[in-house]
Amino acid sequence: xxxxxxxxxxxxxxxxxxxxxxxxxxxxxxxxxxxxxxxxxxxxxxxxxxxxxxxxxxxxxxxxxxxxxxxxxxxxxxxxxxxxxxxxxxxxxxxxxxxxxxxxxxxxxxxxxxxxxxxxxxxxxxxxxxxxxxxxxxxxxxxxxxxxxxxxxxxxxxxxxxxxxxxx
Amino acid sequence: xxxxxxxxxxxxxxxxxxxxxxxxxxxxxxxxxxxxxxxxxxxxxxxxxxxxxxxxxxxxxxxxxxxxxxxxxxxxxxxxxxxxxxxxxxxxxxxxxxxxxxxxxxxxxxxxxxxxxxxxxxxxxxxxxxxxxxxxxxxxxxxxxx
Numbered sequence: 001x002x003x004x005x006x007x008x009x010x011x012x013x014x015x016x017x018x019x020x021x022x023x024x025x026x027x028x029x030x031x032x033x034x035x036x037x038x039x040x041x042x043x044x045x046x047x048x049x050x051x052x053x054x055x056x057x058x059x060x061x062x063x064x065x066x067x068x069x070x071x072x073x074x075x076x077x078x079x080x081x082x083x084x085x086x087x088x089x090x091x092x093x094x095x096x097x098x099x100x101x102x103x104x105x106x107x108x109x110x111x112x113x114x115x116x117x118x119x120x121x122x123x124x125x126x127x128x129x130x131x132x133x134x135x136x137x138x139x140x141x142x143x144x145x146x147x148x149x150x151x152x153x154x155x156x157x158x159x160x161x162x163x164x165x166x167x168x
Numbered sequence: 169x170x171x172x173x174x175x176x177x178x179x180x181x182x183x184x185x186x187x188x189x190x191x192x193x194x195x196x197x198x199x200x201x202x203x204x205x206x207x208x209x210x211x212x213x214x215x216x217x218x219x220x221x222x223x224x225x226x227x228x229x230x231x232x233x234x235x236x237x238x239x240x241x242x243x244x245x246x247x248x249x250x251x252x253x254x255x256x257x258x259x260x261x262x263x264x265x266x267x268x269x270x271x272x273x274x275x276x277x278x279x280x281x282x283x284x285x286x287x288x289x290x291x292x293x294x295x296x297x298x299x300x301x302x303x304x305x306x307x308x309x310x311x312x313x314x
Contacts, residue, residue, distance in 0.1 A: 007231060015224040022223065032227045039229050101212030102219060109216075125220045127188055149184030155213055156182060163209060 001046045009049075010039060013056055016126055017063045023121040024067035026110055034070060038063045057136045064118060064136070071114065101159070108158040116151035123148055171204045178210060 017038060022031035042049055042059060052058040109117060122133050123144075130141045137144065177194050180186045186194070197203070198214035 003231060010231070014229055018225045019220065019223050023220075028225070032225050032229075035225070036227075036229050039231060043231055099212065099215070102216040105212045105216035106220075120217075121220075124191070124217045127191070129188060145184035149182060152182050152184070152213075156210070159212060160209060 001050055006043060006046055006049075009055055010042060010059070013059050014039070016056075017059060019125065020060060020063050020118070020121050021067050023109070023117050023125075024064070024114060025070060030070065031067075034063065034067050038066055041066075054132070054135070057132060060122070061136045061138075068114060101163070104159060104162055105155060108155050108162075111158075112151055112154055115147055116154065119144060119148045120151045120155070124152075171207060174204075174207060178207075 014035060018031055018035045021034040021038075022028060025031050025034060038059065041062060049055055049058065109120060112120070118137070119133070122128050122136065123130075128136070130144055133139075133144050134141045174194070174197055177186060177190050181191065181194060195214050195218055198207075198211050199218050203211050
């Protein structure tokens with residue numbers, strides 16, 4: 001596989017990979033670094049990359065694993081506090097004409113457990129079929145539905161709670 | 169779309185039982201239509217999810233220059249490996265012979281000093297032999313003067 005072929009295969013994916021990385025790592029910088037790292041890995045394993053039934057699913061699995069590893073090593077070290085809530089709110093202002101409610105939803109999503117975040121990202125943002133997500137995550141569709149349902153309800157409940165609190 | 173229908177879809181959505189098609193309907197309703205008051209509380213979720221999809225990075229991601237077959241020459245690695253091994257063996261034997269060289273020198277020095285010692289002791293013995301005559305002399309003298 002030469003560079004052009006690789007690029008045409010990978011470039012359409014890069015925003016998706018970035019969004020997933022950001023969903024997991026929260027910080028934009030770290031997400032960009034992660035995507036760069038994953039692209040290099042894909043490049044080095046490009047001969048295998050082509051063989052996969054869905055290169056996209058493979059790339060997403062790789063990104064997810066890489067980011068979770070990053071997260072783990074970050075939690076092991078003391079860097080955890082550094083990754084920024086500030087940055088996200090800054091991004092919100094820039095990227096989105098965000099109403100307060102939407103900002104709240106983003107905040108809530110940041111604080112979900114990683115697996116739930118990944119699930120929301122793959123299904124509700126990227127709109128993959130359950131079958132595809134099952135392949136990416138190596139989980140059963142049922143397990144995915146359960147986690148997804150938990151994530152969605154969790155967002156709803158926190159939103160309503162915060163909303164009511166705001167009114168009082 | 170009727171709000172009844174939306175409510176049903178919402179219930180299914182939170183249970184994880186909607187299809188992509190139904191989720192697209194929900195997305196569309198909350199983003200592009202006048203939302204009924206009692207459903208307004210769900211709006212931020214779907215607006216937020218839709219906004220999430222717009223996010224992207226402006227960073228230029230690097231893809232490394234391909235290692236083409238022109239620059240990838242396995243024999244180069246073979247030669248490099250061979251040189252390293254040869255160098256290693258060379259250095260090893262060199263240090264070995266240097267060791268014995270040192271040993272040889274030490275041996276020569278030892279032999280030399282041994283010779284020197286022997287020589288010295290021979291000379292010393294000769295010296296004590298000469299003293300015998302002195303003794304004889306003193307015996308003769310004693311006889312004469314008795």
